[in-house]
Amino acid sequence: MRLIVVDRSVASRRHFWPVALSRPIWELRCGMTTLGEKLQAKVGASDVAYFLPEYMAEVYRAKTDRPVNNVSSLAGDLLIVDARIKADSLAVPDRSEVGVDEQGQVLYVRVTAGDSKKVHGGDLDAFLESAKAALPNVRCALPMWNYTWDLILASPHQITADFALAGRSGIEGTVEEPSAIRGSRNDVYVARGAKIHPMVVLDAEHGPIYIEEDVEVHPFTRIEGPCYIGNKSILLGAKCREGNSIGPWCRIGGEVEESIIQGYSNKYHDGFLGHAYVGEWVNLGALTTNSDLKNDYTNVSVMLDGKHCIDTGSTKVGCLIGDHTKTSIGVFFNTGSYVGAMGILMSTGKPLPKFIPSFSWFVEGVVTKGFGRKSLYETAAKAMGRRKCRWTPADQAMWDAIFEMTAETRDEAVKKGRKAMMK
Amino acid sequence: MATVEERVKMVTAKVLDLDPERIHPEDSFTEDLGAESVQSIELVAMFEEEFGIEMDEDAALSVTTVGGAVDFITAVCKEQGVDVD
Known part of the structure; x- marks a missing residue:
């Protein structure tokens, strides 16, 4: 059976901005793995294909060997799933059927090999319509990931579940003495090539710790479980509090708590990051800090469009930071801040606005056009080159599309900023 | 109505905290007037606000002198139908 993962709903994708501006939802992390990896593991499929927004298709094709937006994938024995479905709740139906929500939106389509001739279409939308018409429709209310903060809040528990599923424990890398492992050694896994320097504490008393290959943990780092550290990341005397999922190739220092960092990002210095989701190629300057709890302990709200506040339902949400954004020293983010992608943010000495559009140059307390897109692309290419990754024409085309998609909120903020400057 | 040059000098003086009388067309924003990046x-943002225009960042930031800014802004105003005569 082929698993086809779909992420094409414009409205639902916006709930995962800014990190989903430049990647499909199934690439977002929660726990030790991405949502896509969880769906694949649950279904047990090795044959996987993807459908995602066309503007990011070429970039994604370069990252996967699997078919992307390829209509010929829609044939034979299939399970098509919405990328937002929580993998734990997904059961593969034995018969052909279409799962729809209360609004009639397709959540999944199962087509058995025997029924494959009943469903057809020239594109994915036509195929889904054909399936709805030809196959039994089943009303269902499958649990879904609805917002980025859902992933942040679920990640600590998910790390524990993923650790159990991975079934690995023990020290395959090196742990130099004196270091301390608290809790059960069965709740710690240090992969081959990983180096734990002296004077490190791995505290697995309240949750497991999974350290991937070639990770380096420098002295005076304390890691509290549950925690996941991805390949080749380096922790530099970090106070790595519980519940962090840190992707590959990150440099992490300071205090980090219950946060997800997608990968290839740096938070080298002191400063607090809590209940945050940070994209790729982000650099947080020294002392950059976010609030993740309001002083009155009320629920945190987030503005995804710069206008309307969404109650997260949680008292703990930090910031959401899109890819390629850089902060200067001493930047403060308010509780529940939305920080767009490709931003350059300068400190103001007080918390920045809760909504900063993508491609913003935040200077002297206002959003400006700064040195423009070209300069941001040059910086992005340099940052990627330092990790042996290449900025390609496809990347530029994707980011040009994102620039246009995010123009409205940015233009408004720039105009407001100019007025504020003239006062 | 103030000329483009007077308005450019006024904005420059405000941003760089200078006396407008001491700003001359041949002055370089960085070398003579001390503008940092x-x-x-x-400056670009405030020129846009002052004249009600949108400037291309790359082109605007390639202007180095006060006189260059006057010429550039005059041309942009003309292109965008903003009356500055």
Whole structure:
């Protein structure tokens, strides 16, 4: 059976901005793995294909060997799933059927090999319509990931579940003495090539710790479980509090708590990051800090469009930071801040606005056009080159599309900023 | 109505905290008037607000002198139908 993962709903994708501006939802992390990896593991499929927004298709094709937006994938024995479905709740139906929500939106389509001739279409939308018409429709209310903060809040528990599923424990890398492992050694896994320097504490008393290959943990780092550290990341005397999922190739220092960092990002210095989701190629300057709890302990709200506040339902949400954004020293983010992608943010000495559009140059307390897109692309290419990754024409085309998609909120903020400057 | 040059000098003086009388067309924003990179961004933003125009960042930031800014802004105003005569 082929698993086809779909992420094409414009409205639902916006709930995962800014990190989903430049990647499909199934690439977002929660726990030790991405949502896509969880769906694949649950279904047990090795044959996987993807459908995602066309503007990011070429970039994604370069990252996967699997078919992307390829209509010929829609044939034979299939399970098509919405990328937002929580993998734990997904059961593969034995018969052909279409799962729809209360609004009639397709959540999944199962087509058995025997029924494959009943469903057809020239594109994915036509195929889904054909399936709805030809196959039994089943009303269902499958649990879904609805917002980025859902992933942040679920990640600590998910790390524990993923650790159990991975079934690995023990020290395959090196742990130099004196270091301390608290809790059960069965709740710690240090992969081959990983180096734990002296004077490190791995505290697995309240949750497991999974350290991937070639990770380096420098002295005076304390890691509290549950925690996941991805390949080749380096922790530099970090106070790595519980519940962090840190992707590959990150440099992490300071205090980090219950946060997800997608990968290839740096938070080298002191400063607090809590209940945050940070994209790729982000650099947080020294002392950059976010609030993740309001002083009155009320629920945190987030503005995804710069206008309307969404109650997260949680008292703990930090910031959401899109890819390629850089902060200067001493930047403060308010509780529940939305920080767009490709931003350059300068400190103001007080918390920045809760909504900063993508491609913003935040200077002297206002959003400006700064040195423009070209300069941001040059910086992005340099940052990627330092990790042996290449900025390609496809990347530029994707980011040009994102620039246009995010123009409205940015233009408004720039105009407001100019007025504020003239006062 | 103030001329483009007077308005450019007024904005420059405000951003760089200078006396407008001491700003001359041949002055370089960085070398003579001491503008730092962040102030260049502010200058562009405030020229846009002052004249009600949108400037291409790359082109605007390639202007180095006060007189160059006057010519550039005059041309942009003309292109965008903003009356500055």
